[in-house]
Amino acid sequence: MRKRRHASGDQEHTGIDLAPMLDFVTNLLIFFIITAVFVKESGLEVNRPTSFEQPEESDNESIQIQILSDGEIWVDNRAVDVRAVRANVERMSAVNPDSGVLILAQEQAPTGTLVEVVDQVHLGGIYNITFSTTQ
Amino acid sequence: MQSRRHAPESEDTGIDLAPMLDFTTNLLIFFIITTSFIKEAGITVFKPEALTAVNRDSGNLLIAIRENGDIWMDRRRIELRDVRPQMERLHIERPDDTVVIIADKESDAGVVAKVMDEVRLAGITTMSIAADPAG
Numbered sequence: 001m002r003k004r005r006h007a008s009g010d011q012e013h014t015g016i017d018l019a020p021m022l023d024f025v026t027n028l029l030i031f032f033i034i035t036a037v038f039v040k041e042s043g044l045e046v047n048r049p050t051s052f053e054q055p056e057e058s059d060n061e062s063i064q065i066q067i068l069s070d071g072e073i074w075v076d077n078r079a080v081d082v083r084a085v086r087a088n089v090e091r092m093s094a095v096n097p098d099s100g101v102l103i104l105a106q107e108q109a110p111t112g113t114l115v116e117v118v119d120q121v122h123l124g125g126i127y128n129i130t131f132s133t134t135q
Numbered sequence: 136m137q138s139r140r141h142a143p144e145s146e147d148t149g150i151d152l153a154p155m156l157d158f159t160t161n162l163l164i165f166f167i168i169t170t171s172f173i174k175e176a177g178i179t180v181f182k183p184e185a186l187t188a189v190n191r192d193s194g195n196l197l198i199a200i201r202e203n204g205d206i207w208m209d210r211r212r213i214e215l216r217d218v219r220p221q222m223e224r225l226h227i228e229r230p231d232d233t234v235v236i237i238a239d240k241e242s243d244a245g246v247v248a249k250v251m252d253e254v255r256l257a258g259i260t261t262m263s264i265a266a267d268p269a270g
Contacts, residue, residue: 029162043236
């Protein structure tokens with residue numbers, strides 16, 4: 001070390017100059033800071049049969065929930081409250097443990113109600129939900 | 136100045152950039168790792184709330200539906216018939232992307248269903264309806 005230091009004309013340091021590397025890294029950093037998007041969307045998954053094929057009503061075991069355009073919810077030919085959906089679903093899934101739920105919403109039904117119903121069905125223990133619309 | 140330079144040894148007097156470089160590189164790595172290139176919808180809608188909403192890390196194509204039925208994607212308002220070609224293009228670019236539909240509470244379930252159909256026709260089968268985790 002001593003020798004080398006003496007060999008070079010100046011008595012300056014012999015390390016690599018880090019400044020250009022720092023410039024480069026900082027530029028990269030700025031790019032990633034600018035493009036970073038912190039979006040986390042949480043959601044509910046529902047199945048959707050394509051419009052071309054009719055919703056599978058072949059298995060009569062499936063629980064049907066209807067949502068009317070004014071937000072009314074019908075289960076088993078009875079109008080029920082959102083909070084009662086869970087109890088209904090629990091009761092029906094106790095009878096048929098592997099039944100799915102078919103949600104039939106009218107086209108004008110509010111999505112908020114739809115999501116509430118899906119949520120309640122999830123709470124009732126059924127995750128196999130099919131969503132379909134009617135005129 | 137003269138006197139300082141002469142003081143103990145004739146080393147360089149510049150700032151040592153190495154620690155700064157370490158720090159910057161760490162920041163850089165953090166941003167590289169956390170960056171996910173999400174196609175944002177571009178508008179804010181009032182999402183419904185759900186207790187069973189789950190966080191999906193892979194949901195990175197966002198489609199927003201406003202209460203009047205407008206569909207927004209990639210910061211632009213698009214028509215329903217444009218959803219499918221857009222989705223097909225994005226699906227080819229990154230095949231493992233999933234779709235999150237951010238529908239307003241007051242939007243029609245029919246529009247949501249139609250958008251879901253279009254997305255499904257574009258070949259993307261995993262999609263969910265966005266909901267805020269309640270409580």
